[in-house]
């Protein structure tokens with residue numbers, strides 16, 4: 021196709037910076053926060069305002085492409101092979117609401133349902149993660165200028181107990197899926213003498229897109245979550261793949277997730293990743309029923 025991915029990438033970087041200014045200067049009031057499904061799934065006026073701006077700018081510049089965004093999504097909408105922008109105006113809304121400086125704008129672009137451009141910008145730390153299919157992924161920040169990902173040498177995988185793992189509580193906190201999550205967290209952390217894997221530690225910082233970028237950087241070995249939507253993962257997905265990492269389904273045995281499949285295990289690059297994924301599945305207690 022004659023789609024110019026570099027030009028799309030540059031345009032997305034530009035609008036991510038503009039949206040970042042809005043995020044930095046907004047002062048979200050908890051009282052004006054709405055909730056979608058429950059008290060853990062937040063949406064603010066700022067999320068909606070930024071998505072409207074993104075939508076307008078993208079439609080104006082690329083009128084033929086489709087648009088999928090967190091705030092305009094309707095249940096039943098599905099990803100198609102057509103060129104599609106998949107955007108999350110604020111990934112890490114809970115952090116944003118609490119002024120915890122770990123949130124980002126996540127802008128992805130898919131062709132044939134595959135993420136091919138990803139831009140993730142944390143305006144609080146001025147960190148810009150970018151990736152273009154076939155061209156590598158990069159971190160641009162005041163400290164890193166423009167550095168190719170991963171940021172560290174990827175040692176071969178050895179044992180799950182040497183891994184730093186990200187899990188998220190997510191918004192689903194009841195029933196079967198909650199039990200699977202909590203039992204899995206427990207098994208990952210517990211001492212080996214109690215039947216656990218005793219991973220080095222667990223992090224839960226509250227932004228799926230930035231989590232993917234941490235795995236891409238090689239700072240984190242694995243990220244496991246059920247419940248993300250396409251806009252939480254699309255941009256981070258291509259950034260991770262271009263850094264040599266892999267994405268598989270969060271359920272044991274599932275190697276091919278869909279970008280809108282809602283269950284993900286992301287693993288950094290490095291020899292032995294298939295083995296570490298199998299070892300991880302040994303800790304997944306049951307199956308997530310999130311479709």
Ligand code: IPD
Nearest residue numbers: 110111112113188190226227228
């Ligand atoms: C959320 C964040 C969070 C993850 C949730 C997402 P939002 O996105 O990525 O880390 O645990 O599954 O919904 O709602 O802040 O855009």
